[in-house]
Amino acid sequence: MTTSWDEAFANRYEEWSAHMTADVAFYTELARGADGPLVELAVGNGRVAIPVARATGRSVIGIDASPAMLAQARRxxxxxxVELELREADLRDLALDEPAGLIYCPFRSLLHLPTWADRRRTFERVAASLRAHGRFAWNAIAFDHRLAARLDGVHQDAPVPHTIHYAVGDSRIDIVRDDGATSSLWWATKNEWLGLLDVAGLEVEALYGGFAHEPFTDDSREYVFVARRRY
Known part of the structure; x- marks a missing residue:
């Protein structure tokens, strides 16, 4: 299994993710309306799953390949x-005992999958794991070449000291902390996401430019997708 996640990245993950708060209410709203089990892919330290479980009064199944992150979520x-049912597993091998009403993947975590084949396999497993008309939601960056030009190779102190490198030919972003911990992301275009939905038998319910349901426009820098299983 090829992975872009360095377990050393887990030790300061809480600081790294502290700025990401707007998505919690968005995914919680979807969870409240879901008929069936709730599943979070790349659950990490439970940043979203815990408030979702608290708000809904229901257990959340949390899937992650990182033992270190799952240990944080458990604690x-x-x-x-609150109750989380935490499972160490590869997203590409998603399998549930009961079809889900909602599967969601926050904080751009699908970008850790490096290839189209990896994402297609994940989307197909998601579609197979949803109830009829069940929802799949996720968010991802919309690549901005102007931002990349400003940030490439520039050292930043917040939220933890790090440097970002852009490998344009591979659509890859490498985040390298000063202590050597590394995490990589592979960006995708809107048409690539739409193609993944199509081959998996899912359809778009909504595409927003932010978590407050902002319209997605040419100037949007975030994809916030909500999709449904077709039948």
Missing amino acids: RAAEAG
């Missing part, structure tokens, strides 16, 4: 007094 859920 945080216990401290919060």
